Amino acid sequence: MGTTKPRAKSTAKPSSTLPEKTFIIDNGAYTMKAGFAPELSTAEDETKSLSSCTAVPNTIAKTRGNRIYTGSQLSGHVADCNEMAFRRPVEKGYIVNWEAQKETWEHSFFDEKTARGKDFRVDRPEDTTLVLTEAPNALPSLQRNADEMVMEAWGFGAYSRCMGPMLNAWNETQSLFGDPVSQNPDSPVSPAECLLVVDSGYSHTTVTPVYKGQALQRGVRRLDIGGKHLTNYLKEIVSMRQYNMVDETYIMNEVKEAVAFVSNDFGNDMERTWKGNRKRGQPDPGEGVVVDYVLPDPNAGKAGFMRPHDPLMNAKKRKSVLSGPNSEALSEDVLVLGNERFTVPEILFTPSDIEMKQAGIPDIILQSLSVLPLGLHPSFLANVLVVGGNSLIPGFMERLETELRQIAPAECIVRVRSPKDPIRSTWLGASRLATNRDELRKVTITRQEYQEHGSSWTWRKFSGAS
Numbered sequence: 411m412g413t414t415k416p417r418a419k420s421t422a423k424p425s426s427t428l429p430e431k432t433f434i435i436d437n438g439a440y441t442m443k444a445g446f447a448p449e450l451s452t453a454e455d456e457t458k459s460l461s462s463c464t465a466v467p468n469t470i471a472k473t474r475g476n477r478i479y480t481g482s483q484l485s486g487h488v489a490d491c492n493e494m495a496f497r498r499p500v501e502k503g504y505i506v507n508w509e510a511q512k513e514t515w516e517h518s519f520f521d522e523k524t525a526r527g528k529d530f531r532v533d534r535p536e537d538t539t540l541v542l543t544e545a546p547n548a549l550p551s552l553q554r555n556a557d558e559m560v561m562e563a564w565g566f567g568a569y570s571r572c573m574g575p576m577l578n579a580w581n582e583t584q585s586l587f588g589d590p591v592s593q594n595p596d597s598p599v600s601p602a603e604c605l606l607v608v609d610s611g612y613s614h615t616t617v618t619p620v621y622k623g624q625a626l627q628r629g630v631r632r633l634d635i636g637g638k639h640l641t642n643y644l645k646e647i648v649s650m651r652q653y654n655m656v657d658e659t660y661i662m663n664e665v666k667e668a669v670a671f672v673s674n675d676f677g678n679d680m681e682r683t684w685k686g687n688r689k690r691g692q693p694d695p696g697e698g699v700v701v702d703y704v705l706p707d708p709n710a711g712k713a714g715f716m717r718p719h720d721p722l723m724n725a726k727k728r729k730s731v732l733s734g735p736n737s738e739a740l741s742e743d744v745l746v747l748g749n750e751r752f753t754v755p756e757i758l759f760t761p762s763d764i765e766m767k768q769a770g771i772p773d774i775i776l777q778s779l780s781v782l783p784l785g786l787h788p789s790f791l792a793n794v795l796v797v798g799g800n801s802l803i804p805g806f807m808e809r810l811e812t813e814l815r816q817i818a819p820a821e822c823i824v825r826v827r828s829p830k831d832p833i834r835s836t837w838l839g840a841s842r843l844a845t846n847r848d849e850l851r852k853v854t855i856t857r858q859e860y861q862e863h864g865s866s867w868t869w870r871k872f873s874g875a876s
Contacts, residue, residue, distance in 0.1 A: 427856070428539050428567075428568045428847065428850065428851055428854060428856065429536075429537045429538050429539050429567040429568055430537075431446060431537065431538045431539065432446065432447040432538070432539040432540075432541060432841075432844040432850070433445070433446050433447075433519075433532050433538050433539070433540050433541070434446075434447055434463075434540075434541045434837055434840045434841060434844070435515075435519075435540065435541070435542050435543070436543045436574060436834075436836045436837040436840065437468065437500065437505065437511075437542060437543060437544075438468060438500070438611060438612060439468060439498060439500035439501070439503060439611065439612040439613040439636075439638070440467070440468060440469075440611070440612035440637065440638075440799070441465045441466060441467055441468055441833070442465070442466045442467075442468045442481075442514070442518065443463055443464070443465050443833065443834050443836070443837040444463065444464060444466065444518070444519060444530065444837070445462040445463040445464055445529070445530055445837070445841075446462055446529065446530075447462070447541075447840070447841040447844035447845070448462045448841065449845065456582070456830070456838065459838055459841050459842075460831060460834055460838060462529070462841070463834050463837045463838070463841075464526055464530050465833065465834065466481045466482045466485075466514075466518045466526075467481055467482070467484040467485065468481070468498065468499060468500060468511075468514055469481070469484070469496045469497065469498045469499075469514070470496070470497040470510055470513065470514065471484055471488070471494050471495065471496050471497075471660075472494065472495045472496075472497070473488065473490060473491075473493075473494050474490070474492060474493040474494070475490070480513060480514055480517045480518075480524075481514045481517045481518040481524075482517070482518055482524070482526055483517075483524075490708035491660040491661060491706070491708070492658065492661070492708065493657045493658065494659070494660045496659065496660075497510055498510070499511035499514065500613065501613070502613050502614065502634075503545035503611075503613040503614050503616075504544070504545055504548050504549070504552050505544075505552065505555070505556060506552065508555060508556075508559050511559075512559065512563065518530075519531060519532050520532055520533075520535075520564075535564045535565055535566045535567070536565055536566070536567050536857065537567055538566055538567055538568075539566065539567060539568040539569070539570070539844075539850075539854060540560055540564075540566040540568070540569050540570070541570045541572060541840050541843075541844065541854075542556065542560065542569070542570070542571050542572070543571075543572055543573070543574035543577065543836060543840065544556070544571055544572070544573060544574060545573075545574060545613075545614070545616065546573055546574075546575065546616050546618055546625065546627075546630045546632070547630060547632065550869060550873075553571065553869055553872070553873075554865050554866075554868075554869050556571060557569070557571065557860075557865050557868045557869060557872075558865050561857065561860045561865075561868070565857065566857065567856065567857050568854050568855065568856045568857065569854065569855055569857075569860070569868075570850070570853050570854040570855070570872075571872045572840065572853060573618070573625050574609065574836045575607040575609045575616060575618035575620065575625065575797070575836070576607070576618060576620045576623065576624065576625040577836050577839035577840045577843060578605065578607050578620070578795055578797055578829075578835055578836055578839045579601040579602045579605045579607070579620045579622075579623050579839065580599060580600075580601050580602075580623065580839040580840070580842040580843045581602075581829065581835060581838055581839045581842060582842075583602050583605060583793070583795060583827075583829075584602070586795075586827045586829065587792070587793055587825055587827055588825075598845075598846045598848070598849070599842045599843070599845055599846045599849075600623075600846070600849075601620070601622060601623030602620070602623075602793070603621070603622055603789070604619075604620075604621055604786065604789035604790055604793055605619075605620045605790075605793050605795055606618075606619050606620070606775065606778070606779075606790040606791070606793060606794045606795065607619075607620055607795050607797065608771065608775065608794060608795070608796045608797070608798075608801075608810075609797050609798045609836075610636065610637075610758065610771070610796065610797075610798040610799070610800035610801060610806075611636050611637065611798040611799055611800065612636050612637045612638050612799065613636045613638060614632055614633060614634055614635065614636045615632070615633040615635060615636060615758065615771060615774075615798070615800070616630065616631065616632050616633075617629075617630065617631040617632075617771075617774050617775050617777075617778045618630050618778075619778055619779070619782060619786075619790055621786070623849075626782060628781050628782070629778045629779065629781055629782050630778070631774040631775075631777050631778045632774075633758070633761065633768055633769070633770070633771060633774055634766070634768065635757055635758055635761055635766070635768075636798075636800065637663075637666075637799055637800055639757070640666055640670070640754050640755055640757070640758075640800075641659065641662055641663045641666050642659075643754050643757060643764065644662055644665065644666050644670075644750060644754045645658070645659070645662045647750050647753075647754070648662065648665075648745060648747075648750065651750075652745055652746070653743070653745065661705065661706065661714065664706075664714055665703050665714065665745065665747075666754065668703065668714070668715070668716045669701055669703060669716055669747050669750075669751050670751055670752070670754055670755050670803055670804075671751055671752055671755070671803060671804040671805045672752065672755045672756070672758075672759075672803055672804065672805035672806045672808075672809045673752040673756065673805065673809070674805055674808055674809050674812065676752070676756060679699060679749070679752055680749055680753075682699055683699050683700060683748040683749040699748060699749075699751065699752075700719040700746065700747065700748040701716050701717065701718060701719050701746075701747055701751070702716070702717050702718070702719050702720060702723070702744050702745070702746055702747075703715070703716050703717075703744065703745045703747055704716075704717065704742050704743070704744050705742075705743040705744070705745065707741070707742075707743075710741075719746060723744060752805075755800070755803050755806070758770065758771055758800065758806075759771060759772065759809065759810075759813065770813075771810060772810060772813040772814045772816075772817060773817070775794070775814060776817060776818070779791070787819070787822060788821075788822045788823065791814070791818055791822045791823065791824050791825075792822070792823045792824070792825050793825065794810075794811075794814070794824070794825060794826045794827070795827060795828070795829070796810065796826060796827070796828045796832065797828065797829065797832040797833075797835045797836060798832060798833070799832070799833055801828045801832045802832065802833075807826060807827075807828055810826050811824060811825075811826035814826060853872075855868055855871055855872075
């Protein structure tokens with residue numbers, strides 16, 4: 411699906427010191443969050459720091475007209491998204507297709523013609539430190555593949571492969587939880603002491619306890635449900651009840667983001683949307699839950715949008731047929747969405763709804779804590795940080811905190827918070843780590859060290875075995 415020019419080998423002599431510039435890639439399955447780490451470290455500079463980060467679709471897409479779009483081209487060049495096919499380098503949270511990943515990286519970060527700008531382009535990898543995130547519990551073979559690609563295909567001057575969730579501990583989280591900020595503004599950036607990171611993204615949901623900047627590996631838990639599964643579940647339901655949307659992954663993802671919400675009273679909301687409750691002359695009990703989503707019309711250049719449900723829409727369409735073929739209402743394709751809005755994200759809390767034999771997010775949080783010392787439980791429950799795109803679903807945070815309070819020990823305080831930008835929070839944590847050169851050096855290898863010791867030593871270094 412495209413070709414990239416081979417990169418010229420650098421003839422510069424490798425150095426044992428870290429390059430000044432640090433490029434960070436939070437390589438998510440849906441989007442890559444990337445950019446150069448700014449020379450800022452205080453909480454007040456968070457907005458400025460995030461301006462150095464760009465989100466790029468991590469995919470190669472093919473339209474039904476056989477046009478190919480790579481990475482950032484999907485953000486503004488695609489007019490017709492119907493029946494678009496995707497080739498994603500990341501499966502189940504891990505990079506498994508380096509051929510496709512290399513093409514998206516080259517197109518987005520290295521090619522001067524296609525990169526978003528000089529502020530997001532790596533023109534000299536040998537003079538740059540790369541910080542690359544990975545999901546917890548990656549297979550050693552996949553980790554070695556990543557190390558070899560970074561150091562041999564691109565030849566970065568230095569390299570760090572970090573577990574993504576633990577980088578959130580480097581963010582300023584004390585004010586987020588309402589605690590007094592104890593860190594001296596003039597002192598180097600340091601991680602939070604105790605933080606329980608719930609990362610609910612595109613491929614999966616993970617729970618990672620982080621203590622003093624280090625992930626407690628024995629407490630890492632994973633739920634194999636993410637945004638991708640919500641979209642597929644919504645496609646299945648809508649295709650069975652209304653239109654066949656099986657091949658419309660892109661459109662149904664837009665529908666999900668527009669209409670989905672997490673119910674805090676599932677039984678009552680189901681009762682409200684049940685058609686048997688509707689009585690003649692009485693107001694519709696599903697009002698406020700049932701909505702219409704008008705599908706995009708590429709021929710007219712119209713994007714899809716949500717609007718309040720109109721129960722008389724079918725009658726209006728029949729009337730439009732009689733009045734003439736040019737009526738706008740006649741040309742609209744509308745999805746009527748009722749309980750689909752909240753039954754789809756419900757599987758994050760009750761995976762048994764789709765016959766998955768796993769516990770929901772609140773339960774896997776307690777499973778994670780059950781293998782840790784009892785003395786740490788109160789600190790982790792009082793500092794639950796939720797990141798990832800699914801945390802933006804309305805009602806998600808409230809539902810998680812409510813259910814966690816119900817099953818947590820009564821003597822423990824439960825606080826569940828989400829950062830201002832949960833999608834780029836991991837990248838922001840990595841950028842704050844990069845300002846502390848001493849700590850960054852501890853988790854980084856230089857190109858000279860890689861050439862001297864090889865990929866096996868590199869893997870042991872990042873796994874903590876050496």
